[in-house]
Amino acid sequence: MAATAELEAAIKLNEKALADLDPKHVKIFQYDRSKITPGIAHIGVGNFHRAHQARYMDDCLAIPGNESWGIVGISLGDRESSKAKAKAMQDQDCLYTLTEYDPKGKPSTRVIGSIIQYLHAPEDPEATMKALVDPAIRIVSMTITEGGYHLDSEGNFQADAESVQYDLKNPKHPKDTFGYLVEALARRRQAGTKPFTIFSCDNQRGNGDVAKKAVLSFAKLRDKELASWIEENVSFPNSMVDRIAPTVTDEDIKSVAERTGIEDQTPVLAETFSQWVIKDEFCNGRPPFEKLGAQFTKNVAPYEHMKGRMLNASHTAIALTGVTAGYEYVDEALDDPAIYKLVYDFMTKDVMPVIEGPDGTSLSDYRDLVLQRFSNPALKDQLVRIAGDSANKLPTFLLPTINEHTEDEDTNSRDLRRMAFILACFRRYLRGLNDKGHKFSPIEPHLSKEEIAEWGSENTEGFLNCRILASLNLADNEAFVKAFNHAVTLLKTHGVLEALTYL
Numbered sequence: 183m184a185a186t187a188e189l190e191a192a193i194k195l196n197e198k199a200l201a202d203l204d205p206k207h208v209k210i211f212q213y214d215r216s217k218i219t220p221g222i223a224h225i226g227v228g229n230f231h232r233a234h235q236a237r238y239m240d241d242c243l244a245i246p247g248n249e250s251w252g253i254v255g256i257s258l259g260d261r262e263s264s265k266a267k268a269k270a271m272q273d274q275d276c277l278y279t280l281t282e283y284d285p286k287g288k289p290s291t292r293v294i295g296s297i298i299q300y301l302h303a304p305e306d307p308e309a310t311m312k313a314l315v316d317p318a319i320r321i322v323s324m325t326i327t328e329g330g331y332h333l334d335s336e337g338n339f340q341a342d343a344e345s346v347q348y349d350l351k352n353p354k355h356p357k358d359t360f361g362y363l364v365e366a367l368a369r370r371r372q373a374g375t376k377p378f379t380i381f382s383c384d385n386q387r388g389n390g391d392v393a394k395k396a397v398l399s400f401a402k403l404r405d406k407e408l409a410s411w412i413e414e415n416v417s418f419p420n421s422m423v424d425r426i427a428p429t430v431t432d433e434d435i436k437s438v439a440e441r442t443g444i445e446d447q448t449p450v451l452a453e454t455f456s457q458w459v460i461k462d463e464f465c466n467g468r469p470p471f472e473k474l475g476a477q478f479t480k481n482v483a484p485y486e487h488m489k490g491r492m493l494n495a496s497h498t499a500i501a502l503t504g505v506t507a508g509y510e511y512v513d514e515a516l517d518d519p520a521i522y523k524l525v526y527d528f529m530t531k532d533v534m535p536v537i538e539g540p541d542g543t544s545l546s547d548y549r550d551l552v553l554q555r556f557s558n559p560a561l562k563d564q565l566v567r568i569a570g571d572s573a574n575k576l577p578t579f580l581l582p583t584i585n586e587h588t589e590d591e592d593t594n595s596r597d598l599r600r601m602a603f604i605l606a607c608f609r610r611y612l613r614g615l616n617d618k619g620h621k622f623s624p625i626e627p628h629l630s631k632e633e634i635a636e637w638g639s640e641n642t643e644g645f646l647n648c649r650i651l652a653s654l655n656l657a658d659n660e661a662f663v664k665a666f667n668h669a670v671t672l673l674k675t676h677g678v679l680e681a682l683t684y685l
């Protein structure tokens with residue numbers, strides 16, 4: 183990153199520098215960090231974790247009596263970028279700034295102190311295992327992305343994945359999440375230490391159930407008796423997490439320096455909105471989440487339903503149409519009346535009639551809040567980030583809605599235009615050329631080059647039968663094929679934005 187006047191004048195963030203920061207420009211936690219001890223180990227310390235859970239825990243540590251809930255961050259990534267991130271965090275004594283933008287785009291920055299140690303496992307495997315075995319650690323939480331759980335589309339554990347095989351052959355020196363978790367639990371069991379709760383915080387339906395499936399499947403392959411002990415003694419709460427945390431750029435680092443006088447190598451950004459709905463199933467104690475703005479519920483599913491089918495599906499729809507139209511940011515795309523109408527109508531006419539939200543929640547209020555959040559002018563949430571991995575997102579967020587409208591005999595009377603249009607945009611997006619004539623590379627880590635080329639081709643039947651869509655039998659559904667072909671013709675003739683006006 184190029185040095186700039188703002189950065190040169192700014193104070194490098196670390197423990198010692200805290201006293202020199204200007205409280206007029208930055209909020210600093212009021213607890214004595216030297217008294218904080220570890221209680222949670224978190225695997226996968228990405229921007230989302232640092233903007234969400236670590237922020238809740240920063241508030242937690244400020245409540246007297248909760249000093250034993252500090253976070254030990256663990257990165258299992260073996261890429262150079264993971265190493266660099268670990269170094270940046272360690273150089274800053276694990277401190278970083280979180281800048282929250284209100285709906286009008288007004289920023290406010292705070293320093294987060296809840297991560298008290300940061301371990302880069304590939305460089306320090308012993309310390310990582312030691313941390314997980316430490317009786318003080320009562321929760322191991324994680325954000326490892328959907329792919330990190332090694333479950334295939336039917337929910338079966340992919341035992342032949344390379345990293346799973348490695349960990350099964352090297353149980354004492356694992357590299358991947360489940361190898362670490364299961365070995366740590368085995369050692370705790372042997373030592374007579376209580377197990378920890380395994381707390382998935384990934385944006386995935388039934389995230390606790392998914393984590394349980396992965397941990398038990400891995401454990402069974404290692405040692406059946408250990409697997410039964412884990413099943414009986416470890417809890418895996420489901421939770422729903424929600425907060426938009428966009429990609430951080432060098433420009434953001436500069437603007438934090440300009441506004442606050444702090445040089446932070448690794449800041450995070452977020453909207454002011456934040457939600458965390460948790461099932462209260464912790465086998466070894468927990469922080470007082472209910473005092474931190476999180477919410478307990480007996481059934482997380484309706485919250486996940488509402489979020490996934492409305493927020494995430496609309497996000498993907500904005501991203502696929504927006505990227506293809508040549509826009510860069512979510513707010514910019516949504517400001518286009520054609521895209522706004524598509525998304526508004528999609529939520530109102532396609533999704534809301536077929537889902538049930540949590541008791542006492544108004545889906546139309548939720549829709550309006552989502553649109554307001556997406557319109558935040560300061561977040562600069564990149565459309566390519568949201569469009570990325572659409573091959574994984576569509577089956578979770580959009581396809582269940584399409585299924586509701588196409589699975590019964592009523593299909594012919596349903597309005598399938600918007601759903602077909604979004605899928606047609608996905609196909610167009612895979613071609614990597616926007617309507618302004620600029621090339622871009624779709625980020626689809628779960629698609630092979632051949633799949634990208636085949637699915638993006640003109641072969642409609644092939645596309646509707648591709649592996650993520652096949653189970654819906656759309657190619658045999660006359661009404662859907664008609665709506666899809668209509669969308670394709672409009673897109674070919676007019677490009678995305680004008681096509682939407684004829685839809």
Ligand code: CS2
Pocket residue numbers: 385423424425426427493494497498567568575
């Ligand atoms: C986004 C999510 O990447 C995506 O598809 O929709 O990351 C979204 O920002 C979060 O789920 C918000 O909680």
